[in-house]
Amino acid sequence: MSEVVIFFIMASIALCAALGVVLARNPVHSALLLVTVLISIAVLFIIQDAQLLAAVQVIVYAGAIVVLFLFVIMLLGVDEKESLTEPVKAQRPVAIVLGLVVLAEVLFLAGHQWATGAQQSRGSLQVGDGGNVERVARSLFTDFLWPFEVTAVLLVAAVIGSVVLARRSNKPTIDDEVETS
């Protein structure tokens, strides 16, 4: 019972905030509403007993990614008079059609068997010993060790790539001359 009540409260907050993200004129307000969405979804994770997922949601998405969004917005400045004309024609109808297709797909999938085999994402949480955190850790470092390591290598490659791109070489380039002149 309490689960249903919390679900409806948090889901309506999440939906309203999500609408706000799209409709707010000020990008900083949009970013803040995005944080609201992420946190209310984290609460939904908690009532599903997925505490680790909730913590990671708040730490990674709210604590790091949206902070970087805000960083960029703040450093580039907020332009209140942004033009609303679209450079790509027919963007809106295509977006609406694609959105409806995705919605239909989600509704279709929700009623059927998942491709990964589990009927519900929730089922296996009640089986086995240890808390949610321990179980996630165990499957991450046994069954899914290989994908986990590959993802780690991918992220390291991305970090090194961005460092290489951002680092200036000793030789002056055209950009440097423009900067100094």
Next chain:
Amino acid sequence: MTAPQSLAAGDPLFAGGVDPAVVLILIIKTVAAFALLMVLVLFYIWFMRKVIADMQNRVGPARAGGRYGVLQTLADGIKLFFKEQSVPDGADPFVFRLAPYLSIIPAFLAFSIIPIGGEVSILGHTTYLQLADPAIGVLLLLAMSGIGLYGVMLAGWSSGSKYPLLGSVRASAQLLSYEAAFGLAIVAVLLHSGTLSTRGIVDAQAWTSWDSFATSWYWTVAFVSFVIFLIAAIAETNHPPFDLVEAEQELVGGFVTEYTGIRFAMFFLAEFMNLITMSAIAVTLFLGGPSGPALGFLSATGTVNTWLMPMFWFFTKLLVLLFGTVWVRASLPRMRYDQLMDLGWKWLIEIAFVAVMVTAVVLVARNEAWNRFVVVPAAIGGAFCLLGILRLCMPRQSELIEEEV
């Protein structure tokens, strides 16, 4: 009605379901934790001013509340409360008003996971002397310091002027940089304890004999991580010598420049609440939390040994660390911004990372019963080799300066 598993995971309070007494106990605990944190902040600010005054041969606060000025902080708080609150013309009014709350609420929530005492019974229910014991434990601390960052960032941005913006950009960069070293320092403890829950970590460091001081508390086995944790924690809370966020010679007042009255006081309060929470977390993770010798001549289940002694040990350890922060504040000059970034990225993260690897190797060696006299020196030697290689790969300071010219 049964409590969700997420709540029932730790605290024995929820073992028998939720009834009105349990709700009452929870409300009492919440109010008590909040009041405790407030009193600790009031005490700490007074303590800090007194100790620094002593170190500098001054008297310090001496008027409000008797000879020792005990009520000075309260008087300052009341003064700030009655001051006019202004919102600058160029500000974003809603975000400007919201920012102080975004700063102070996470600061309190992070404190809720601190185990202050052992297991006690209130109104016939057994419970832990800590507000919450979630399964995610210390991850809550990291999440809350992530949310607390919004308060600082938005305060600077919404003020609509340049110095606050620069201050908040500095603050965010500093927090993001030191969060990595901070998290890695915690990982070493988590590897030892095998649990995220603060209660579990404290239980793993329980007091058995006087040897526990060196053998079961983690400050010895994870000494490198302990030092890194303390440095990174001070940097995370923007306290001296890392208080570049409000370097008044460079930035006027940093992100709080435009704030007045109680809103300013809330930022101030949040900052000190964070410092106290960080010190309390250091006590929990590395110094055994409330564990310490009980009074042997009294009954082990009596009020003194279940309520008072654990709290006594907790607050004693907390006081030692808090004195350390005051000492650092009085002794060290503020760092330069490039020194701050060098320390964070080029030293702390590397060393913390290597310390985690050494810890992992030592723990595996212990589980597999390998010869520790071979494995431990080999792991430490390997760590130094790795650090040396990393050092050699870094560009030297002279090269960097050449590049910039």
